[in-house]
Amino acid sequence: MKIAVCVKEVPDPGPLRRIDPATKRIDRSGDRSLNTYDLNAIEEALRLNEAGGGGEVILVSMGPERALESLRKGLAMGAARAVLISDEAAAGSDLVATSLVLAEAIKRESPDLVLFGQQAGDSDGAVLWAAVADRLQLPVVSQVSELSIDGGKVTAKRQSEFGYDTIEAPLPAVLAVSDALNEPRYPSLKGIMGAKKKPQDVLSLSDLGVSADRAGEAGSRTAVSALSPPPSRGDTQKIEDDGSAAQKVLEYLIERKLV
Amino acid sequence: MSTLVFLEHHGSGIQKASLGVLSKAASLDADTSAVIIGSGVSGLAAEAARYGAARVFIADDASLEAPLPQTRVDVIADLVKANGFANVLFGASVLASDIAGALSARLEAGLNWDLSGLAVEGGALVGQRSALGDTVLVDVAWTAEPRLGLVRSGSFEPTEISGAGAVETVSVALQEFSSKAKMVERAHAEQTGPSIEEADTLVAGGRGVGSPEAFSELEALASALGGAVASTRAVVDSGWYPYQTQVGQTGKTVAPKLYIACGISGAIQHKVGMQSSQVIVSINKDPNAAIFDFSDLAVVGDLHEIVPKLTALVAERKA
Ligand SMILES: Cc1cc2nc3c(=O)[nH]c(=O)nc-3n(C[C@H](O)[C@H](O)[C@H](O)COP(=O)(O)OP(=O)(O)OC[C@H]3O[C@@H](n4cnc5c(N)ncnc54)[C@H](O)[C@@H]3O)c2cc1C
Ligand SMILES: Nc1ncnc2c1ncn2[C@@H]1O[C@H](COP(=O)(O)O)[C@@H](O)[C@H]1O
Numbered sequence: 001m002k003i004a005v006c007v008k009e010v011p012d013p014g015p016l017r018r019i020d021p022a023t024k025r026i027d028r029s030g031d032r033s034l035n036t037y038d039l040n041a042i043e044e045a046l047r048l049n050e051a052g053g054g055g056e057v058i059l060v061s062m063g064p065e066r067a068l069e070s071l072r073k074g075l076a077m078g079a080a081r082a083v084l085i086s087d088e089a090a091a092g093s094d095l096v097a098t099s100l101v102l103a104e105a106i107k108r109e110s111p112d113l114v115l116f117g118q119q120a121g122d123s124d125g126a127v128l129w130a131a132v133a134d135r136l137q138l139p140v141v142s143q144v145s146e147l148s149i150d151g152g153k154v155t156a157k158r159q160s161e162f163g164y165d166t167i168e169a170p171l172p173a174v175l176a177v178s179d180a181l182n183e184p185r186y187p188s189l190k191g192i193m194g195a196k197k198k199p200q201d202v203l204s205l206s207d208l209g210v211s212a213d214r215a216g217e218a219g220s221r222t223a224v225s226a227l228s229p230p231p232s233r234g235d236t237q238k239i240e241d242d243g244s245a246a247q248k249v250l251e252y253l254i255e256r257k258l259v
Numbered sequence: 260m261s262t263l264v265f266l267e268h269h270g271s272g273i274q275k276a277s278l279g280v281l282s283k284a285a286s287l288d289a290d291t292s293a294v295i296i297g298s299g300v301s302g303l304a305a306e307a308a309r310y311g312a313a314r315v316f317i318a319d320d321a322s323l324e325a326p327l328p329q330t331r332v333d334v335i336a337d338l339v340k341a342n343g344f345a346n347v348l349f350g351a352s353v354l355a356s357d358i359a360g361a362l363s364a365r366l367e368a369g370l371n372w373d374l375s376g377l378a379v380e381g382g383a384l385v386g387q388r389s390a391l392g393d394t395v396l397v398d399v400a401w402t403a404e405p406r407l408g409l410v411r412s413g414s415f416e417p418t419e420i421s422g423a424g425a426v427e428t429v430s431v432a433l434q435e436f437s438s439k440a441k442m443v444e445r446a447h448a449e450q451t452g453p454s455i456e457e458a459d460t461l462v463a464g465g466r467g468v469g470s471p472e473a474f475s476e477l478e479a480l481a482s483a484l485g486g487a488v489a490s491t492r493a494v495v496d497s498g499w500y501p502y503q504t505q506v507g508q509t510g511k512t513v514a515p516k517l518y519i520a521c522g523i524s525g526a527i528q529h530k531v532g533m534q535s536s537q538v539i540v541s542i543n544k545d546p547n548a549a550i551f552d553f554s555d556l557a558v559v560g561d562l563h564e565i566v567p568k569l570t571a572l573v574a575e576r577k578a
Contacts, residue, residue, distance in 0.1 A: 094369060094370075095364075095369070095370050096367055099364045103364075121392075122390075122391060124373065124392070125373075127359060127360030127370065127409070128360065130328060130356070130358070134329075134360075134361040135364045137434070138436060139440035140328070140329065158353070159353070159492065160352075160353045161274075161509050161510075162269055162448070163445065163448040163502060164445075164448075165442060165445050166445075166446075167440055167442055167443065169439055169441070170439055178492070178496050179496075180495075180496030180497045221363075221370075221401060221402050222399060222400070222402065224397050225398045225399070225400050226397070227396070228396045229396065230394070230395065230396045236551060236554055237555065238556075239558050241560025241565060245542075245558050245565050245568075246568035246571075246572055250569060250572045252540070252556050253517070253573075254576075256538060258516060
């Protein structure tokens with residue numbers, strides 16, 4: 001099967017995810033890597049093809065050109081090639097604009113299956129797949145924790161607020177997978193060495209036929225007017241376990257009359 | 260201004276989260292309507308009126324029986340086009356998020372998600388949400404209509420604010436691709452045993468617990484403390500622990516006196532279900548784990564070392 005996996009480079013979690021008090025912008029100076037939730041989608045795509053007699057796994061991403069470095073992790077895991085849409089005019093795209101750009105990139109590939117991760121670690125939107133599926137006019141199932149493909153159709157199990165649903169859809173289809181679906185593999189040394197040489201296409205908006213006023217800030221319909229720190233819970237007391245943590249936790253609980 | 264609120268129903272009732280959004284919207288905009296979509300749903304209109312809907316649109320059709328998003332996108336898109344709503348609001352859920360995301364593409368309309376605040380400024384809707392795992396509060400706006408918003412669960416309590424509730428029946432025209440996904444089975448969880456919502460102490464385990472067997476370590480601590488065991492979605496989706504114990508956006512909302520989070524990263528979808536706990540103690544071996552940002556006591560270490568020791572100490576003290 002030809003499987004397109006939508007992946008994103010995100011800032012590494014950790015203490016650097018803070019607001020710069022001077023500019024009121026998000027501090028993006030830290031390290032960046034492939035969104036960990038997307039590794040589950042890549043893993044699933046690789047497994048489906050390993051079990052189903054081959055095919056091609058293509059990474060599709062929109063982001064700055066340096067994101068290629070993060071995409072190499074997916075290539076090292078086993079994806080065949082990467083398509084990165086990188087354009088100054090696409091910077092600052094919201095859901096409306098991002099879904100348009102990705103949908104156009106996916107149309108060029110006409111895959112049998114489009115996979116998404118469960119959420120982007122920096123936006124936590126968990127909404128993009130539905131927008132892309134609508135533009136592609138394909139069926140969509142999200143939060144997939146189990147899936148099988150047979151006879152040109154996919155059967156997926158997903159959690160809702162009320163328990164588990166089983167949903168069936170004909171291919172091509174769009175699926176977003178849960179982080180519990182599988183355990184992503186570590187790239188082998190050979191994989192890592194080979195990743196650089198795999199095809200990595202960098203496309204502009206005009207390559208996709210998307211006019212500049214439909215992407216980036218111009219094509220977006222939402223805006224951020226201010227950033228501020230959230231109310232804090234109060235001071236967190238932090239301890240590193242040196243063998244006495246259990247004792248310290250007990251004392252803490254006794255002090256607060258919780259035991 | 261005019262506002263449409265999607266009301267999600269389950270069984271014979273409307274979900275509390277959507278009623279919360281409806282009553283909030285009605286308090287901001289007198290011209291607030293609701294839409295209920297399903298099969299055999301006309302009886303729900305009165306409840307919508309009670310929480311502030313001036314008009315209640317009912318789309319009642321056998322093809323809408325299964326709670327799948329794409330058919331509902333068709334219905335709402337047609338409604339918005341016909342009535343020109345300025346705002347379309349949703350209480351976040353698995354279903355509502357997929358509808359709102361797709362609607363954004365269909366209507367070329369901006370969507371702000373995870374909203375915890377809504378207000379009207381200069382005649383237009385604005386919102387507040389948190390971002391980057393709740394490390395930043397963001398004031399958000401829309402640059403065009405319709406304005407789509409997904410409200411974080413638990414943000415607004417339903418309050419009775421009666422609306423006229425004029426019922427209008429909607430005709431249903433579905434796109435071909437919208438009915439391709441089919442619901443084959445719905446396995447509803449049965450509640451067995453006492454609910455985690457009632458416990459004063461919860462010992463919660465995430466994927467860091469490592470295996471279904473290792474949950475016995477948490478059960479021992481919970482029983483020493485006289486509490487119950489809770490879990491994350493990653494654990495439930497992996498089949499390690501029952502769905503009824505899941506805390507978070509798609510699970511239960513709890514507010515015990517003590518919440519001990521073991522091997523839980525602290526994703527916002529988990530946080531929304533437990534942040535009102537009085538005291539949060541977390542044990543995680545990653546010093547950068549997000550859960551530490553909202554814990555009272557943060558313990559960096561291996562839960563398999565700490566939990567059994569703590570259990571023994573608690574038991575000793577009680578003896
Ligand atoms: C629409 C939607 C709805 C969702 N609803 C929910 C929901 O209702 N509830 C929910 O929980 N999630 C929900 N999620 C999923 C959520 O985003 C996270 O994926 C999930 O909460 C992660 O679970 P976890 O913390 O158990 O696992 P992980 O994120 O994998 O974290 C495991 C943690 O364990 C730590 N660890 C590992 N080994 C040890 C050890 N020996 N000792 C100590 N620490 C260790 C690791 O450092 C890590 O921080 C939802 C997601 C979406 C998109
Ligand atoms: N810029 C992007 N390029 C490609 N895929 C993306 C991008 N942003 C998000 N995704 C995909 O969409 C999923 C959900 O993202 P979000 O809706 O932003 O939380 C991620 O797990 C990725 O699979």
